Amino acid sequence: MISNFIVISSIILALIFTLAWLARPSLRKRIEAPKHFFQEQLQQYNRELRDTRNSNTVPPDGQ
C-alpha cells in the first residue's frame, strides 16, 4: 500500500512536470530565469569584489 502510493504519486508528479515542460514553452523560460538572475548577482558581486579587494586586507576589527 505505502509502496504503491509512493510509486504512483512519483509517476504522477513526473508526468505533471514533463507535460508542463512540453506543453508550456513560457514555463521553460520562467523556470530557467532564476539561474540567470543568480548569474547577474554573481557578476555584480564579482565586480564589486574586484574593485574593493585590494583596498581592504585587514579584518574589520583589526584581528
Place this chain on the structure above:
Amino acid sequence: MAETADRAPVNRVDTQLVHAHGIAALVTLLIAVIFGIVVSLQFIFPDLTGGWLPLGWGRLRFAHTQGIMLGWLGNAFLAFLYHAVPVLTGYTVTSRNLGRWLFAIWNFAVMAPGWILVLSGVSQPLEWAEFPLVVDVFVVIALLLAAAQFLPPFFKRSLERLYVSSWYIIGALVFTLLAFPMGNIVPEFVPGAAGAAISGLWIHDAVGLFVTPLALAILYFVIPAATGRPIYSHFLSMLGFWGLFFWYPLNGTHHYVFSVIPMEAQLGAIAASALLGVVVVFVVANLMLSQRGAGLLPKEIGLRFVSMSVLFYLVVSVQGASQAQMALNKAVHFTDWVVGHSHLAMLGFATFAAIGGIIHAWQRIPWARYNGRALEWAYWLLTVGIWIMFIDLTLAGLVQAEIWQSGAPWLDSLRASEPYWIVRALTAIPVGGGFIMLLVGITTGPRGAGATAVSDELLRNPVKAIAPERVAVSAAVSDRDIRPPGRGLVMAYIVASVAGIGFFALSVSLLGIWPGRVLAEQSALMAPDFSLRPTDAAERGRRIYAREGCAYCHSQQIRYTAADTARFGAPTLAWETRFDYPHLMGTRRIGPDLSRASGTRTANWHYVHLFAPRTVVPLSLMPSYSSLFDGAPDKPRQEARDLVAYLESLGQAREIAWPDGDEKARAAAGDNKWALMSLDAPLLNAHTAKTRPRGDAPKLAKSDANELGAQLWKDNCAGCHGLDGRGDGPASAWLIPAPTNLTVRRYSRDYLADVLWNGVHNTSMPAWRDHSAANRAALVEVVRNFADIADTALPAPADLVLGKRVYAENCAECHGDTGNGNGFFAKELPIAPTNFGAEQPSQAESVRVLQLGIAGTSMAPWTDRLTEDEILAVSHYVRNFFDVSGEPAENNR
C-alpha cells in the same frame, strides 16, 4: 533587521562570521577526526586507551559522528550561508549580534558540552543523535536562530527569482527544525521497534534533509560562480529539489529492512530509495553538465573540491539506493559496507562540498589568509584517502557478508576483516594530513591571497573566462516573464511551504506513526500475559550498555532472514522490545547480536570477558571494561554486576514464554508470514555458544589436520585451557569452575565431539557449533593428544575391591553405578557429574580431585569422609569405567 538591498553585495557579506565559523569548522573537524582515528585504531589495538571509559570505543564513536555532523559540517554550512545568503538574496542576514549568539550557542552550548558530556557518559545511543537531550535543546534553539538569521532575506525576494541554492537552504533550515526534535527526542519516549522507526527516519533525515540540501546548495552556488556560467538546467535542478524533498524523508525505514517494523513501511522505504537514486542521477547529470568546459580536474581549487563532491554524490547515492534493496541488504547490512557508505556520504560528498564552499567564501574575504599550495595538498591527500577508505570498507563489507551468510564462525569475520581495518586506519595518514593542510590553507599565507587566486579574468568577465558562448541574461529572460510580486507571491510561498512541510508530515505519518501503531497493536496481541519487566539491576545495566555504545557493535534485532535465524534464532517480535527506551536495535555488527544473550554464557564468563576480553576470546576486538572492576574480574563493582544482569536478561522474556507462551502470539499472528517465521523458527536461541543437553552431537571422524587444529586451538581455546592444554590460560585464574587440565585426562572421541557440539552447561565452556565438522574433528585430536597419563601405576586387586565399595557408597548417586555420570541425583546438579566412561583422569588427578574437590561444581573434597587408602582405591576404581574400545592399546591402562 535585514538591511535593504542598497548596500553593495560585497559589504552585505559578514566576512567576520564567515571566518569565525570557517575556523570553528576546521577545529571541530580535526577534533572529530582524531576521535575517529582512535576508534579505527582500536580495531587493531583494542586496549589502546587502557580501558579508561571516557576514551572507550563507544563514547569516542559517539563523539566522532556528532563532531563530523554538527561541529564540522554545521559550522562549515553556517560559514557558507553567511557568504551565500546575501549574494543570493541581495540582502544582509538578519543581525550580526544574532550571528554572534548563534556562533556561541553552536560551539559553546552544543559542541563543547556535547563532547564533554558524551565522553563523560551522558549520551543517548541513537545514531546521529548521540548528544544528550539537554544539548538537543540548545541545538533546537540554534536551529531557530539560524532560521531567524537566514530565512527573512529570502522572503523579500520574488519566489520565481529564487535560485535552486536558495530553495535548498530554505528547505534544509525548515526541515531540520522539524526533523531534529523528532529524531533526537521522540525515540526517548517511544519504545523499541516503534522508536527505531522514528530513529530510522532521523538517520536519513540528518543526511537527507540537513547535510545533503546544504551541500547541494553549495554545489549549485559554487559551480556557476567558479565557471562563470549558469547551471545547465534550472528545471532539472528544481525537479531534483522537489524529488529529493519528497523521497528523502521516505527512505528512513530502509535502515531496518528485515526488522520487525511492518514490512509495508519497509517496502515503501525501499521503493523511495530506488526512486531517489533515479532523481540523483538527474541531479548529478545536471551538475556535471554545468561544469562542462571546466575539465575533469578544474584548475580552480574550490571548484575542484566541488567537482569531486559531485562524483562522490553519484556513487554514494547509487550505492545507497542499491543497498536498500532486499537482495543486497540481506547480505551487506550491519557490515563495513554501510560504514564505507556513510563515510563516503559525510567525509566524501558533504565534506568536499563544504570545503568547496569554504574555499569559495575564503577567496572572497579580502583580509583572510590563504595558502593555495596547502589547499592543493589538501585536495590530493583527501581525495586519495577517502577513495581508499571507501573502497577498503566496501570490500571489507563484502567479505563480512560472505562469511556471515555462510554460517562460518563469527570470529572468522573478524580475522578476515583485519587487513581491511589496518588499511582503513592507515587512511588516517592522508585524510588527517589533508585536513591539517586544509587548516593550514586557510590560516597561513598572505592576507587576501585568496582573492588573487580567483583570476582577474573571471572577476572581470566571468562567462568569457571559461565559457565563450555566453547567453546574455537579459536575452534569456526578462522581468516580463516573471509574475509580479504581490498576492500571488505570498500564495506561492504558502503553497511551497505547505507542500514541503506536507512531505515531512507524510513521511512521519507513513513511516513513523503508522508503523508505531501497528507495532503497539502487535505487542498488545502477541505479548505473553505475564509482564516480565527488567529488574532494577538490569535497567541500570541497560543504561551502562547504552552509555558505552555497546549497541554500536552488538545489534539487538534478529532479522527475518535465513542467515540470522540460523545463527541467532527466532527473529525478534515487537513485544520483545517494548521496554526499550530508547531502542537498542543497532545498525552495525562487529560482535554478534545479543538479543538472546540470556542463558548463553555464565555470569562468571561475562565478568572475565568484560574485564579482559581476549583472555576468553583471543580474537575478540572488544575493548576492556576493566574500569567497572576493582582490579580483577572477581571483584566486580556494582556497574559490572548491573551490566551482566542486563546481558543475562536479554531474550529472557521470550525464553520463558517459549513454547507455551507463544500460543497467544500464534493466534494473533494469523497469516502474517513474518510473525509466523519467528514463531516457527526451529530454535528460539540458536546462539552457537549456548550450551545444550548432551547426546545429539554428530559423530566426528579421526582428523589428521594437525596444523588446522593447532591454529584453532590457539584462536579459540588457549585463552582458557592454555596453549599446552594444562588449563592455565590467561583467563583460567578467574573462571569458576577452572578450565580443565587436559593433559591429565583422556577422552573418547565421541565425548569430545559432544562437548564441542553442546558445550558444558553452567560452565564457561561454550558450544562450538558454528565450527565445521572438520574444525571440530581437528580440535578433538588436539585435545586427545594433550593426554599424558600413560605412566599411571596399575592398582592392586584389593584396591579395586575397596574402590568399588567406596564408590558405591559415596559416588554412584551422582556418577551412576556404571560411572556414566547418570546417577539418580545427577539431574539436580547444575553441572553434570563426570562421565568416567568417556573421560579417564590420571590416577594422580583422581586423587587430587578427591582431596581438593572442584571449585564451582558439586564435587566437594572427600578428605574428611574418606581415608587416604579409600581415596587411593576409588581413584583407581573410577579409571576402570573408561570405555577402551577404539582406543590405542598402549593407552589402555
